[in-house]
Structure formats: C-alpha cells, structure tokens
Amino acid sequence: MISRRNLLAGGAAAGVLAAAGFDPRPSLAGPDRGFRLTVMGTTDLHSHLFNWDYFKNAEYDDAQHNDVGVAKIATLVDAVRGERGEETTLLVDAGDTIQGTPLGTYYAKIEPISDTVVHPMARAMNMMGYDAAALGNHEFNYGIPLLRTFQDQLDFPLLGANAVDWQGHEPAFPPYVIRTVRVPGHRPLKVGILGLTNPGIAIWDKANVEGRMRFPGLVAVARRWVPRLRAAGADVVVVSAHSGATTSSSYGDALPYYENASTLVAQDVPGIDAILVGHAHLEVPERIVRNRSTGAPVVLSEPLCFGERLTLLELDVELVRGSWRVVDRHAQLLNSNTADERADIKRVLTDAHQRVVTYVNSPIGTCKEAMSAATSRYEDSAALDFVNHVQADAVKQGLAGSASADLPVLSIAAPFNRDASIPAGQVSVRDVAGMYIYDNTLLAIAFTGGQLKDYLEKSAEYFKQVTGTGPYPPDDLTNAPTQTSPSGTPDYNYDVVAGLDGPLTYDIDIAKPVGSRIANLAYGGAAVGDDQRFALAINNYRQSGGGGFPHVTDAEVLYNRQQDIRQLLIDWVTATGEIDPAAFSSTDWKLVANGRPVQIQG
Numbered sequence: 001m002i003s004r005r006n007l008l009a010g011g012a013a014a015g016v017l018a019a020a021g022f023d024p025r026p027s028l029a030g031p032d033r034g035f036r037l038t039v040m041g042t043t044d045l046h047s048h049l050f051n052w053d054y055f056k057n058a059e060y061d062d063a064q065h066n067d068v069g070v071a072k073i074a075t076l077v078d079a080v081r082g083e084r085g086e087e088t089t090l091l092v093d094a095g096d097t098i099q100g101t102p103l104g105t106y107y108a109k110i111e112p113i114s115d116t117v118v119h120p121m122a123r124a125m126n127m128m129g130y131d132a133a134a135l136g137n138h139e140f141n142y143g144i145p146l147l148r149t150f151q152d153q154l155d156f157p158l159l160g161a162n163a164v165d166w167q168g169h170e171p172a173f174p175p176y177v178i179r180t181v182r183v184p185g186h187r188p189l190k191v192g193i194l195g196l197t198n199p200g201i202a203i204w205d206k207a208n209v210e211g212r213m214r215f216p217g218l219v220a221v222a223r224r225w226v227p228r229l230r231a232a233g234a235d236v237v238v239v240s241a242h243s244g245a246t247t248s249s250s251y252g253d254a255l256p257y258y259e260n261a262s263t264l265v266a267q268d269v270p271g272i273d274a275i276l277v278g279h280a281h282l283e284v285p286e287r288i289v290r291n292r293s294t295g296a297p298v299v300l301s302e303p304l305c306f307g308e309r310l311t312l313l314e315l316d317v318e319l320v321r322g323s324w325r326v327v328d329r330h331a332q333l334l335n336s337n338t339a340d341e342r343a344d345i346k347r348v349l350t351d352a353h354q355r356v357v358t359y360v361n362s363p364i365g366t367c368k369e370a371m372s373a374a375t376s377r378y379e380d381s382a383a384l385d386f387v388n389h390v391q392a393d394a395v396k397q398g399l400a401g402s403a404s405a406d407l408p409v410l411s412i413a414a415p416f417n418r419d420a421s422i423p424a425g426q427v428s429v430r431d432v433a434g435m436y437i438y439d440n441t442l443l444a445i446a447f448t449g450g451q452l453k454d455y456l457e458k459s460a461e462y463f464k465q466v467t468g469t470g471p472y473p474p475d476d477l478t479n480a481p482t483q484t485s486p487s488g489t490p491d492y493n494y495d496v497v498a499g500l501d502g503p504l505t506y507d508i509d510i511a512k513p514v515g516s517r518i519a520n521l522a523y524g525g526a527a528v529g530d531d532q533r534f535a536l537a538i539n540n541y542r543q544s545g546g547g548g549f550p551h552v553t554d555a556e557v558l559y560n561r562q563q564d565i566r567q568l569l570i571d572w573v574t575a576t577g578e579i580d581p582a583a584f585s586s587t588d589w590k591l592v593a594n595g596r597p598v599q600i601q602g
Helices: 009-022 070-084 102-108 119-130 146-152 218-229 263-266 341-359 382-399 428-435 449-462 567-577
Strands: 034-044 089-093 132-134 178-182 188-198 234-242 274-277 285-290 297-302 311-321 322-335 364-365 409-413 425-427 440-449 498-500 504-509 518-523 533-539 558-566 589-591
Touching: 009 070, 009 322, 009 382, 034 070, 034 234, 070 089, 070 119, 070 311, 070 341, 070 440, 089 188, 089 234, 102 297, 102 341, 102 428, 119 341, 132 234, 132 285, 178 218, 188 218, 188 533, 218 234, 218 263, 234 263, 263 274, 263 285, 263 297, 274 311, 297 311, 297 322, 341 428, 364 567, 382 409, 382 440, 382 498, 382 533, 382 558, 382 567, 425 428, 425 518, 428 567, 440 449, 440 567, 449 498, 449 504, 449 533, 498 504, 558 567
Parallel strands: 034 089, 089 132, 188 234, 234 274, 274 297, 409 533, 504 589
Antiparallel strands: 034 311, 178 188, 285 297, 285 322, 311 322, 364 425, 409 498, 440 533, 440 558, 504 518
16 A cells, blocks of 8 residues: 555645646546546656666766656655545556666676565565556566566566467466546546557567567557456556557567557557557657547657656546546656655665665776777777677687587677776776676677678668768767657667677778668678678677567577676676777778768767
C-alpha cells in the first residue's frame, strides 16, 4: 500500500508542481457526475536511482540541465497525489528499468539480486506505490532467471502481453491488471492497464530468449487483449507500451513487426483511451490519435528517459446512463529538475548507491596518454581503437587451436558515449566502463571481404552527403537523430572496423551517395578481395540484427563465450596494468569528399 505520510498537500504540493511546469486546466467532467482520473507515467528509467552520473562521479547535469533519477520523480508523484487525491491517481511505468547505469550492472553481475539482495530500483518503485509496469527490452539483458528474480521483488505486476511462451504462445508474464478507483457517491471506476513490450527482444537478446519466449507484434496482441479487458469490466483502458510512437524500426525487415508501434496501436485497436509510450527516449508531451475504426481519440505521451520527466495522462470521466465514459483526454509532462529527491528513498537506498560508487571508483591500472571518445563518430580515435583491440584480442585467443585460428581478426565498435574518456595516469573501473555503456556480449563471425564492404557501406549511411571538403561543424555531417528529427541513424548504429594483426584501412567518401562511399579498402596494405576471409569480432546486438546491418545474422559463428564486453575491457586493463595507446592506435580510416580529406570545425 502507498504510505499516505509521503503525500504532499496544500501549498507544498502546489509549489512543487508549479516549479515542474504543471498546468491545472479545468476538468470537463460534470462536478456531480464525474471526475478526472490521472495516470502518472514513467519510462526508460535505466537504473537511474539518484541524480548521479557514475561515469563522472558527480551529479548529473547534461547540456539541457536535466536532472535524473526516480528519487526526484517520487517527489513529483507525491505532489500530484496531494493535489489530485490519492484515490484518483495511478502510477505506471513503460519499461527498461534494471539496465543502463553501473548500478544496473552491479546488481546484475557484481552483487546479483537474490532472495537476500533486493534491487534498489525495486525497492524505490515499491516505496513509490506503482500500480503496474510494462517489460522493456533491456529487462532481458541479464537473462530470464534474473528478470524473474526482479519480478518477484516487485509489489506490483510486471506486464507483457506479447512476451509469450515458446510453445503455447500464452503470455509468460501477466498481460494486464485492472485497478479499482473509488469515487465517493458513485460506483467505482475500473481501469484496465495492458502491458506491451518490444518485438526487437527476439533480435537484441536472442541468446537469452530463443527457445524460451516469443515476442509478437503489438497491434495483433492488443487486438486480442483489449476486448478481454473490456469484457472483464474495465471502464477505461490504458496501454503501457515499450514501443515508440514514430512507426519505425531499427532492425529493417528482420522482423515482420514495427519496433515503434504505439501510434499504430492507437489507430488500429478500438477500445483504448490512452497510451504511455516508452523505448524511444523522446519527449512527447501529448499526441492525440484517432482510431481508424471508431474515430475515437486516443491520447499518447512519452516522458523523457532516466527520470527527467513524469507524464500525466488526464482522463475526464462521467457517468452516462450508469456507465463511465471518457469525455475528454489530455496529457502533460512535469520536469523533475526542481524537485528534491524524496528523503526516505534517499535514506533507505544510499548504502546501495554507495556500494556502486565505491566499486566504479576502484583503481585498476594506469594510462600513458588520455583518450577521449568525443570525436570518435567522425574521426579515427584511440578510444574506439582501444575497444576494438580488446575485442579482437579476446577473439584471437579464443580461436587459438581451432580451424579458424589463422583467419585475420577484425573488430567493430561504435561511438556509444560521446562523453567517455580515459585520463592519463590512474584509471578506475568507471573510466573504462564509460567507453562501453551497453551490456553487450562478444561473438566472432566468419566474414568475407565483399561482405565487409557491404557492412561498411551500411555504416556510412550515418553521414549526410556533402558537396565539398568543408570545413563543417560535426553535427552538419551526421544523420544522428535529434528531438526535432528523431528518425536518423543513432551513434550506436555507426560502426568503425579495425584490424588486429594488420591494419584495416578505408576512406568514407561522403560526397558520394549512400551505397557507394567506401573507397581504398585494404588489409595490411593490400586491397581486400571479395572472397578474402576474416573473423569479425562483433557484439550480440549487432550480430542478432540490431541496426539492420547486412550478412551478420546468417554468418557462421566462430566464437561465442557470452563474455560481457564492458567487463572484458575492465579485465584487460586489470591484467595489463597499463594502457598504452601507441601500442594499438593508428589512423586507419578517414572522411573524404571526392578523395580529398574533409575538414572539421572545432
């Protein structure tokens, strides 16, 4: 049960909400026949417990001055309950909770959650009184057994109507929950909450879910379950969907379902009143979509990730001939920047947080020369050379004594984190972990020179086409998504390739159209032949189809020990003791325009 002592009332609630940007617009429901139901929503918390950047060892403060953390969201939740009334509010999450920061890694791999170790995110969300949460795709990163442990630690249901068992196609998690909202003087309002997760799990976490669970498309599954919710007595239906609103996919045609399908669900499935959107890490304050069959409006909203925003889905309901009906719907976002972290969450979970701080700040070696990933997306850098070197070295050792031992080893890496850097001098776990912020594992696949050329052409789609050599600001060169243009190629889907025993060199000619940009592709100084064979070190996300790169999903797997790449980097530094960029770094690729080097401003 929710602890009423945490509710903010009167002026305290009003002050917190005003600072967060709250709009107290009047309800259209008749005062004697209805009221406003408020469904608060979070998504993509990604283990952001407090406003703390473990990679910088400082409070989080990005370029837009956004604070983060579920502890801040908790204060906004208390203020909304105090202003609207605890009885007329619900709290729902749209997934991706247990992965994303070193806190997530720590409680999955260093001190894994168990019967005696409770996940800090579970404890915080229980204290906040969530009513339900949908599964995110990153919930599966650490395997189904750990996910089941997390599920057992929650005081509310973890929903996933389209996470189904492998054989019977029945939900492997509760598909929905119906909450009763008590209305003084009237019969209770029943609110059905349907949880939908992302079909891409079948690709991104194939090693963890294949043979165990399937993930059909959101639209078909919602068509099955929304009528059942209505038949079970739900007066209002809210969908919590870990799927963006842009109707797009990062995995191309690898799956017959859209990755980002929330708008389609609203358009194609009658009977839905509101959708809490997740997964895309975008800020969508309010989007009204008309259902194509009924014409009824559906309100969608996505709060920004990491606990930066709280969605309020506001549904005005009235009794019409004895039945509850939604007569108006809106959404708004509250900004957590000005909110204090809730004191009891801070007090109870500081020890768990400090365990992670101590771990990530522990020294593991030294570095001769500072390395930064700031420019890695548009120029060859020692930072990505480091990642590629460690990956290729692990594969080389793993292939020793096998039939593939003599294959030249190449490696791919992407500029995941523009802020990542490893300083000169002493190096800590967090310095190295910042270079690889995702929980990917390492594989190696057999690849030919022709396939490699196709792969690099796909990667080069990251860049815009130019007419000259510049100079250009970096952001004018790439198709990286922005808030106003969310459909570009994200940094994590731009790969650079490097060789281990010999240099792999190539030019990316961005004056040329997509598909014709890779020039002068050579290995060890000799042109790469179409039939030349390599072992390519690759992460599980990419190898299973993430990003839609060619040839990788059906390539022969030469090596797969399920090794965590971030931990490989940490272990390599620990074992070696010293990082010497001169030992593995060289300039092997560059951006050109009609063969001439592109100039970068700044």
